Amino acid sequence: MSDSLLALEAQRAELLRQLTSVGDFRRGSITPTFGKCGKPNCHCAQPGDQGHGPNLRLTVRVKGKTVTETFPAPADLRKAQQEVTAFHHFQDLCQQLIAVNEKICRARPVEDTLSPQEKKRPKRSSGKSRTK
Template identity: 55%
Template sequence: MSDPLLVLIDERSALLRQVAELGDFQPGSISSPTMRCGKPSCHCAKPDDPGHGPYYQLTQKIDGKTVTQSLASPAAIRKAESEIAEYRKFQHLTDDLVGVNRKICRLRPVEQTAPSAQEKKRSKRSKKKSRAK
C-alpha cells in the first residue's frame, strides 16, 4: 500500500503544475447595460423600447473600490471573458490546493526538537499570593 502522505504530496504537486499552466487571468464580471439618453424625441424614451446599447463593461474591485472599464470591441469582450474564466479555474484550483495542504498538515508527524535556550528560560509562576478578594 502507498503512503497517504506521499499520495497527497503528489496531488499537491499536480495542482501546482495546473496553476502554473494557467493563462492570463483577472477577477471581474462583464455586464451589458442599456442606457436612456433623456431626449424626449429619441426612440429610447418610448416605454417599451430597450434603449441605447448594449454597452459592454468589465467591473472589478481594485484596492477596495469598484472600477468599471468599457469594452469597445468584440475582441476586448472575448479577451475579458477568457481572463475571467481562467480566474475561476484559478479559484477552484487554489481551493483544492488548500484542502490538500490541510490534509498534509494533519498527516505530517510533529518533529520533536531539543528545547531552545529561550524555552529553557521560561519564567516560573510567582509564589506570592494574590491579595484580591
C-alpha cells in the same frame, strides 16, 4: 510516510502544475448595461424601455470602489472574458491547493525538531496542551 500522504502530495504537485498554466488572468466580472441615447424620438425614450444594449463591461472592486472598463471592440471583450474565466480557474485551483495543503498538514507525522535544551525546559505558559 503513509500512502494517503503520498497521494495528497501528488494532488498538490498536480495543482501546482495546473497553476503554472493558467495564463493571463484578471479580477472582475463582466456585466451587461443598458443605456439611453437621449434622442427624444428613439425607442429608448419610451417609458419602460430598457434602453440600448446590452453593452458588456468589466467591473472590479478595487479598495472598496467599483472600477468599470468598457471595450472598444468585440475582440477586446472576448479577451477580457477569457482573462476573467482564467481568474476563476486560478481561484478554484487556489482553494483546492489550500484544502489539500491542510490535509497534508494533518496527515504529516510530527518530526522531532526540539533541541535538547527545549526538551529540558518545556514551555507550559501557552495554555493547555492538547494530546490525542
